[in-house]
Amino acid sequence: MPRIKISKRTVDGIIPPPAGANDKATQEFYRDTELTGFGLKVTNKGTKTYIVEARVQGKAKRITLGKHGPLTPEQARKQAQITLGQIATGNDPVADKKDQQIKGVTLADAYRDYLLARHNLKPSTLGEYQRCIKGALSDWLNKPMTDITKDMIETRHRKLGETSVAGANGTMRVLRAIFNFAIEQYEDQKGQPIIQVNPTKRLSKTRSWYEVKPRQTLLTPTQLKPWFDATLKLNQETTRDYLHFLLFTGLRKSEASKMTWGNVNFNERSFLIPDTKNKDPHRLPMSDHLEALLKQRHFQSESPWVFPSPITDGPLKEPRTSIKRVIELSDIKFTLHDLRRTFATTAENLDIPHYALKRLLNHRAANDVTGGYIVPNAERLREPMQKITNYILGQIEGTDNDVSSK
The missing domain is CATH 1.10.150 (DNA polymerase; domain 1)
Known part of the structure; x- marks a missing residue:
């Protein structure tokens, strides 16, 4: 390795080495005659970089200081002296720099x-x-x-x-x-x-977390008829059917809105929600009321979505205007998630078995060993699903059909 006194004149005068065979990159190194460990790397592309070479904690290392041009030989020499001093006292400048970078993570x-x-x-x-x-x-x-x-x-x-x-x-x-x-x-x-x-x-x-009580709002049995009657006055049939579908299935709003006809199986009288909150595919049976609703929609449909948006080619978004209209007509305040709570509370009041209720709502049985052995079967949920439908329809129609299944 050639030894030179590193100065602006000598560095500027160095001619880059030729490229290797097949235009392979090459480089040459020059050591300073005055400061041991201080050097210069020159590539065939003409790049000239100041370096420090030293044994750091027993290992030979080459540390880059910076490129010639932005860094002058005098600045590089001073930086090399600092770096060599750090190494002499047992420090590793490269590792220290990485530590500073990692500690600067924003x-x-x-x-x-x-x-x-x-x-x-x-x-x-x-x-x-x-x-x-x-x-x-x-x-x-x-x-x-x-x-x-x-x-x-x-x-x-x-x-x-x-x-x-x-x-x-x-x-x-x-x-x-x-x-x-x-x-x-x-x-x-x-x-x-x-x-x-x-x-x-x-x-x-410090117990500083705020106590946030979960919402307990839902449609009471006496509110079901005026709420349902108000939905029938909506101009948008898709929105009306969407609200009814949420009430009679207990699905989350996005699970229902993103359903496609490919998710509906009329032969098996069931439908699938492939993308759910807990990532478990969720298959539910159709009650007779849901089957009639879906068949009517399918007969009239020109979209791959069960509940298409009236504005875009995508699925229906949360129908805030229609919700506001139903609230005005019925004088009953509600959210879409209140319909899920209504479904769940109805199921619990009808003494639907624990595992069936969890499956209807697609809730995982955390720390439940027995639940882990039960393979979900949509057909096993058909009777509970129909029972819930009958009760809701009974309240809407005034027949109190709360326990029998058709």
Whole structure:
């Protein structure tokens, strides 16, 4: 390796080496005559880079300082002296630099990496995460994760709670998940996590989480008839049928709205929801009322969607205008999820067996060994499904047909 006094004149005067066979990249190295370990790398492309060569903790290493041009020989020499001094005192500049980079990971960096790891998130979940991180915590995105303190979290949680206690809790739960991910994902050169404790634990330690009681609203038996009568006055038949379908199936709003005719099996009198909240495909039998509703829709349909949007080629979105209209006509406030609660409460009041109720609602039996041995069968749910339908129709028609199945 040639030895030269590294100066602007000598570096500028170095001619790049020729390319190798088949235009293969080549490079030459030059060592400084005054500072041992300081050198220059020159490629056949004409790139000239200042380097330091030394044994770091017993291993020969070549450390890049920077390119000639943006970095002058004098600046590179001073930087080389600092680097060699660090090595002489037992430090590893490369590892130290990586430590500094890893400790500088921002909330935006961690959030991006978290989403890459959780690549199967549903669009609705992703949308909620975006509202929390890029909405409620947008001013923290460029902060290093190590700079987000317990006090900051406690203060922000309290501030968010002034607007929405549920939103405040939701934001901090998402942040807690990202911190848990960061603790496992980002380590220093010694293999230690750069974040030792999840700072959102402060909220648990101080019992600062807001108490958010689940909604208990639903359609009572006496409200079923006026609500149903109000839906019949809607101009949009698709929206009317969609509301009825939710009431008589207990499905979540997106599960029903995204159904296609390919999911409906009239021969077996059943329908399938392939994409559910818990990712378990959900097959349900048709009661006689649902069968009639679906057959009528299928006869009139010109769309692959069971409940198509009247505006786009896609499925029906949440019909807020129609919901508002039904509320005005019936004087009964409700949400689409209230219809699911109505279905579930009706099933429970009719003493539908525990496992059948869980299957109807597509709830997993957590920590239930017995439930794990039961293979779901839509046909076993036909009688409970019909029983619930009969009761709801009985309340609507005033026949109190609450226990028999047709």
